[in-house]
Amino acid sequence: MLISDELWMTEAILEANKAARIGEVPIGAVVVYNDWIIGRGHNLRETTFDPLAHAEMIAMREASIFNQAWRLSGCTLYVTLEPCPMCAGALIQSRVDRVVYGARDPKAGCVHSLIPILNEQRFNHRVQVTEGILHEQCSALLTHFFKQLRANKKKNHIQGV
Amino acid sequence: MLISDELWMTEAILEANKAARIGEVPIGAVVVYNDWIIGRGHNLRETTFDPLAHAEMIAMREASIFNQAWRLSGCTLYVTLEPCPMCAGALIQSRVDRVVYGARDPKAGCVHSLIPILNEQRFNHRVQVTEGILHEQCSALLTHFFKQLRANKKKNHIQGV
Numbered sequence: 229m230l231i232s233d234e235l236w237m238t239e240a241i242l243e244a245n246k247a248a249r250i251g252e253v254p255i256g257a258v259v260v261y262n263d264w265i266i267g268r269g270h271n272l273r274e275t276t277f278d279p280l281a282h283a284e285m286i287a288m289r290e291a292s293i294f295n296q297a298w299r300l301s302g303c304t305l306y307v308t309l310e311p312c313p314m315c316a317g318a319l320i321q322s323r324v325d326r327v328v329y330g331a332r333d334p335k336a337g338c339v340h341s342l343i344p345i346l347n348e349q350r351f352n353h354r355v356q357v358t359e360g361i362l363h364e365q366c367s368a369l370l371t372h373f374f375k376q377l378r379a380n381k382k383k384n385h386i387q388g389v
Numbered sequence: 390m391l392i393s394d395e396l397w398m399t400e401a402i403l404e405a406n407k408a409a410r411i412g413e414v415p416i417g418a419v420v421v422y423n424d425w426i427i428g429r430g431h432n433l434r435e436t437t438f439d440p441l442a443h444a445e446m447i448a449m450r451e452a453s454i455f456n457q458a459w460r461l462s463g464c465t466l467y468v469t470l471e472p473c474p475m476c477a478g479a480l481i482q483s484r485v486d487r488v489v490y491g492a493r494d495p496k497a498g499c500v501h502s503l504i505p506i507l508n509e510q511r512f513n514h515r516v517q518v519t520e521g522i523l524h525e526q527c528s529a530l531l532t533h534f535f536k537q538l539r540a541n542k543k544k545n546h547i548q549g550v
Contacts, residue, residue: 274459276459277453277454277456277457278450278453278459279449279453279460279461279482279484280449280450281459282482288441292438292439292441295438296438297438298434298435298437298438298439298440298442299440300440312478313478313481313506313512314475314476314477314482315475315478316474316478317473317474317475317476317477317499318440320473320475321440321441321473321475335511336512338478342509342511342512343504343506345474345504345506348504350496351474351497352496
């Protein structure tokens with residue numbers, strides 16, 4: 229863990245909050261290069277109808293456009309939730325140096341939880357991993373969101389909406 | 390294998406040829422729903438500086454926009470090369486019913502070659518797989534492209550370019 233990891237994760241949490249405010253599952257990400265954020269993103273799957281619009285993917289695409297290069301060498305991606313198989317694969321494709329995530333995702337996480345994709349030695353790129361940075365805040369975001377969602381559903385059901 | 394698999398793979402090959410013509414690694418894909426192509430894509434990584442611009446991703450995004458829904462239920466994705474971990478993960482995320490691919494990718498393929506991502510029973514979606522459709526044409530596309538690339542490099546080296 230680097231001292232600055234918590235700082236950058238706070239920025240990822242800010243992104244996650246943007247998703248929550250528009251009814252999207254609150255997951256946020258930033259891409260950092262030389263102590264600058266060059267890509268930010270929050271989950272936009274429902275809003276854009278795009279199954280690929282995960283926070284990490286949006287942040288990585290923004291960083292690549294900024295860099296005018298598809299290789300994100302020297303970059304670290306901070307994300308509030310453990311990446312899914314698509315996003316773990318995208319970290320390899322984009323040659324990100326390091327990924328830092330907050331909470332584990334036991335249902336779809338593919339860094340530690342289900343398939344340790346980034347441990348596969350035969351890929352042509354290695355990604356360093358740090359987990360658990362601000363994990364309580366990152367977990368709480370999701371717990372609160374789904375609790376609220378259930379409460380709203382219950383309320384609508386009672387009101388017959 | 391369905392009788393129409395070869396027909397749709399021919400369309401994916403047409404897409405791959407578009408990539409080759411602009412100097413991109415020739416990989417192409419189409420998304421088919423009810424005997425209609427609703428998404429097409431070819432590799433655009435170098436042209437767009439986007440590490441996520443694989444043929445499959447572009448075709449799936451186009452199909453989602455067409456459907457106005459992130460779920461591609463009932464769809465089949467045809468792609469000339471075995472999907473990488475990112476694209477295999479994207480097939481799960483987008484709830485594609487079936488994937489059909491041409492040639493195996495021993496360096497990065499994540500359907501059969503390196504990690505059988507689509508076999509993971511704990512994901513919340515299953516994708517059916519068919520491989521080997523028009524695999525000779527699909528393989529030949531790549532072999533020819535890389536042979537040509539090496540020849541051009543050699544020529545430029547001799548000419549001192």
